[in-house]
Amino acid sequence: MTAFAGLERGSQGPAQPPPDSGKTRGRWTPYFLLLPGMAWLAVFFIVPVVFLVSMSLQTGNIVDGYELTWNFGTYGDAITQYWDQFVRSFIYALIATVAALLIAYPLAYAIAFKAGRFKNLLLVMVIAPFFTSFLIRTLAWQVILQSDGIVVGIMEKLHIISLLQWLQLLPTDQVIFSPFAVITGLTYNFLPFMTLPLYASLERLDPRLLEAGGDLYARPFTSFRKITLPLSMPGVVAGTLLTFIPAAGDYINSHLLGNTSTTMIGQVIDGQFLRVLDYPTASALSVTLMATIVILVAVYVWRAGTEELV
């Protein structure tokens, strides 16, 4: 959006542009700058999406080949068959997003305002998990959450296990291979994506605004609620999107930390594409997932009304 606004302004230029060749060349500069990005998007996003949508409307099989028959029935069948996995994916992603927000907000706040000279060190520590592969980090949670481990022991002592059972996140006594373990994995894996945008928006906040709040009779908590929180909303929106979107389509956490009744839609798509080799169903599920996320995100951004924020 901003890129186009910039182009418009640039093309209008000054009121009376002097007709020299330098100006004419300058007018095309923004388009040249956009070219690599546009090319990348065309090759790696638009073409695959067109291909994906087309595949979802084809019939046939891997041996005899596929034919475009505009078979919309695949969508109905796929959605009906995998409805539970769809719903589960969005619920898990939602819980993981809320959990990540609750963990990341105080963390980002502390780094932005209270860390002093440890600020950079703490930021590196937030990013440090990226030095190891996503897969390895998720596998590590199998060890952390194993039944005779320290973590589970502490959780038992603190009655967290019974709380989780009451919340129906733990069907049995086992912590690993449960909905709780899957959500924990999702929360952990996407925490940096939540923390960094929050930190960026909090760090930008002028501490003098909080002084002004205090000066105008706002207690510290009121200042937080009326000033800090609204001004960090762009970070909250960015962080929740960066967490929710990949979490909803994730297929690793459920695969490594869950069981057959925690299957998420990403796993189903993975299986349909690579093992069942039912390309149309896999494509239909992918397109549905994508469309649902786009709609949810559009409603969310619209409701959050961040465009009013500076």
Added chain:
Amino acid sequence: MSLDSLDPTQPAPVQESTNGDEVSGDLVLTRVTKEFGTFKAVDDIDLTIPQGSFFALLGPSGCGKTTTLRMVAGLEHPTVGRISIGSTDITGTKPYKRPVNTVFQSYALFPHMDVYENVAFGLRRRRKKDVKKQVDEVLELTELTALSRRKPAQLSGGQQQRVALARAIVNRPGVLLLDEPLGALDLKLRRQMQVELKRIQTEVGLTFVHVTHDQEEAMTMADTIAVMNAGRIEQMGAPVELYEAPRTTFVANFLGQSNMVDCTITSTAGDRLIADMHGTSVAMLTARSTVTSGKLLLGIRPEKLHVITDEVPAGDLDVVKGGVITDSSFIGVSTQYLVRMPWGQELMVFHQNRDTARVLAPGTPVTLAWSPEHAFGLSAEQDAHAGVETVDEAAS
């Protein structure tokens, strides 16, 4: 416009004065010191600011004036000393419980709220009734009614400044603090806002404490000025008093310009001191000197000096002969001369162009004369140039 509710001369309703919310009275700082590590930002100052006055804390950057202000606001805590408003000690009171509001240098307007909500913020926090009525009144007073639904980012510097002011005065604080409120505005707008601020202060009758490094701004607006230097108050008084009878070289140089000449007191004659100025005998009023014997610095403002090219007119004048003009610049209302005296010092003279302008060329021999009542005497045990460089620094 109705400003009855903002008029402090009317007695406050009883229920308001008993809830401790509406503290008023003189602002008193008693032996206040603030140290940052080993640095004394504010060094043992005593200050009484009468209720309803427009008070200016004037000084160069780093003199401790902003620290003093922040201590009154509760944003810094004094290392030693007490701060009170009327009979209420507020030294340890949290900022959000103080009957003090601040117009910040950067304005610190809430960017996500419109003008109306910015102004209503303080009233809402204290759960006041009639928020709308009070906000509308103040918006009218500050001529912001038409802009009430704009966001701060959509306002000009001068408008933002007025919002910052409205947001503070709407709370009718016991003391209103202004931290270099006009510093970000251009010269023309600053002049306009000076008049505006003074008008608003007169209308609402609140105690204004204004921090500035601009001596002209302080003199234009304030009833009383305290000149601060290196954490201490050098001198306090009405602008005219400070300008006409400075008691330190810092004040003499920081407020306007001064010529400082080394002299030695030789005798007294009635209410006058007779001093030797490099061989010439000059007189001055004893009451206008901080020393009465020995060495002194005789100060005289450039506009009080007369350049004389022919005969010295009769009258009660101190006269020093043998000057030579080294530089002259015509600036319209006046002509500025630099006159080299026989003892080598260059004195500055502002000559009002009351008659047809006649600019004396450099090299012209002149005699300088002034009325003994215009001179002031300062202790010679201080730097004659204190406050001179700091003016340039503050202006840049």
